[in-house]
Amino acid sequence: MISGVENLNGIVEQHRIVVCVGSGGVGKTTISAVVALHAALEGKKVLVLTIDPAKRLANSLGVDALDNEARQIPLEAFTAAGLEPKGELWAMMLDMKRSFDHLVDRYAPDEETRRKIYDNSLYQYFSTSMAGTQEYAAMERLFELYEEGDYDLIVLDTPPTAHALDFLDAPNRMADAVERSALQWIYKPSLATRKLGFGLFNMGTSYVLKTIARFTGSEMLDELKTFLLNFSHMFEGFRSRADKVRKILASEVSAFLVVTSPDPMTVDEARFMQARLLDESIPFGGFIVNRVHKPYLAREALQTPAAELAQQLAVCLGRDPNDGQMEDLGQALIQNALDFQTLADLDAQTLRGLRERTGNRTLIRHVPYFSRDIHSFEGLNQVRQELFGQ
Ligand SMILES: Nc1ncnc2c1ncn2[C@@H]1O[C@H](COP(=O)(O)OP(=O)(O)OP(=O)(O)O)[C@@H](O)[C@H]1O
Ligand SMILES: [Mg+2]
Incomplete structure (x- = not known):
């Protein structure tokens, strides 16, 4: 508190x-x-x-x-x-x-880096699908x-x-992920590409991986290298x-x-x-x-016999009180109210538990x-x- x-x-x-x-x-x-x-x-x-x-x-x-x-x-x-x-x-x-464009505009160190990031064909995938981007x-x-x-x-x-x-950790996690991949790319290119598939992107963003797969191996690595190297200029600011x-x-x-x-x-x-x-x-x-x-009805109201409720409903709706459908409707309404009451009881119990524990x-x-x-x-x-x- x-x-x-x-x-x-x-x-x-x-x-x-x-x-x-x-x-x-x-x-x-x-x-x-x-x-x-x-x-x-x-x-x-x-x-x-x-x-x-x-x-x-x-x-x-x-x-x-x-x-x-x-x-x-x-x-x-x-x-x-x-x-x-x-x-x-x-x-x-x-x-x-x-938001990501805004970030690049604001924090890229110079016009050339900015342009290189924007021109990179992987940029749009990075800017929308990298793990933690939204939170960041x-x-x-x-x-x-x-x-x-x-x-x-x-x-x-x-x-x-x-x-x-x-999201509390997002800025650091994202900077870590990019930094690690960039360094690995420089020192161990094959490991870096493998890592990118599984570490940097959210699982489930398979369209990213599919897009990457459309490039030939060397084209993709070139693009990736350019992107990561330019992007790395922004790490300090991120942190x-x-x-x-x-x-x-x-x-x-x-x-x-x-x-x-x-x-x-x-x-x-x-x-x-x-x-x-x-x-x-x-x-x-x-x-x-x-x-x-x-609970929106008093317990007593739920005791009303279906036939009686049917009579009241018929009056409200201007229908024949002896219409069999009215009694079915009354029965369904009572059941619905009872179900709702059960949910209300369960919620009240959970709230009491929360209060007791906190x-x-x-x-x-x-x-x-x-x-x-x-x-x-x-x-x-x-x-x-x-x-x-x-
Ligand atoms: N007390 C409420 N009674 C009825 N409907 C509600 C109530 N509170 C929220 N809703 C409805 O529930 C839906 C989900 O609410 P909301 O979008 O605010 O959740 P959220 O936590 O932001 O969801 P997400 O995690 O997807 O961002 C919305 O359609 C909203 O109108
Ligand atoms: Mg929401």
Whole structure:
């Protein structure tokens, strides 16, 4: 727990960077947007920096598209939802390829190196498929934006990686991978090519390997050599910025929120992430348990006999109360409510377990499972009311 901060409001109020981490699909992008929306309503100039390949966030925020540039969410989006922001809400979506170009533009030592990197036929594969590229691009961008100091708060949404906290190591891992391969190329060319296939690229990016296979052996090695040698000029920059980003993330300006679903396995992963954050002296802010099933009917209501419910339904729907279909419908509704209640009980049990294991001082907030996806500004605001109203 971050000292002196007892609630989510405090976390948003007292930090300059809030990072949402969590397993795949738990709601990181949604919660990032909600946290940013809240901060904007409270008077901050806030940027949500997202990596949402599905591009759903642009819809939710009421803008046509998001790209590598920050865009301000128009006032109309707020007023249409009955909201009056005291601050400003900005959003940016990282495009991997363009982030990498940006990096080359900024850090290549001279025009010639820059041109050689861009002209290299392997560049586009490196810039989109190298292990850790996406995470690295996010870290780079975060660092740059933080240093520029245009925003009171930056909310960082993290990518859906297999290991959710890998992005913390991404800059170093990527620099290591490139450096190792480049050195091996110089000293042991055959080993270097073998390593490239299995070490530098993510498994599963087989199109990269297929493309490489289209070159003849010597052409490919030439391209690779040129690329790695030119790219190696940027290593120093990679490392020093990686260290700086880490320092910022581990400092009191940052807070990490671990987003999870109420599924017991996902909660275990979330606790593992909390432990790793604490291990690495990175400030853990709290858990957001998203998509919690809430009991929506009192137990007594579930005792209503199907026949009685059928009568009530028939009246509501203006149908014949003796219609046999009405009783089937009543029966199905009762069963559905009972199933939902079972899920709600299980979720409540998991939440109690989490509370017991983490102690009273740990911030835990939950968001109900809404009957629809959160794809509109109103939807985000509904989540906000649940999250910050507690
Ligand atoms: N509380 C909720 N109730 C209903 N739907 C939700 C809720 N929270 C999120 N969703 C929906 O679940 C889907 C996944 O959410 P989101 O994209 O935020 O997850 P994510 O963790 O960012 O996923 P990824 O790991 O793929 O980046 C979205 O369609 C979103 O609208
Ligand atoms: Mg996401």
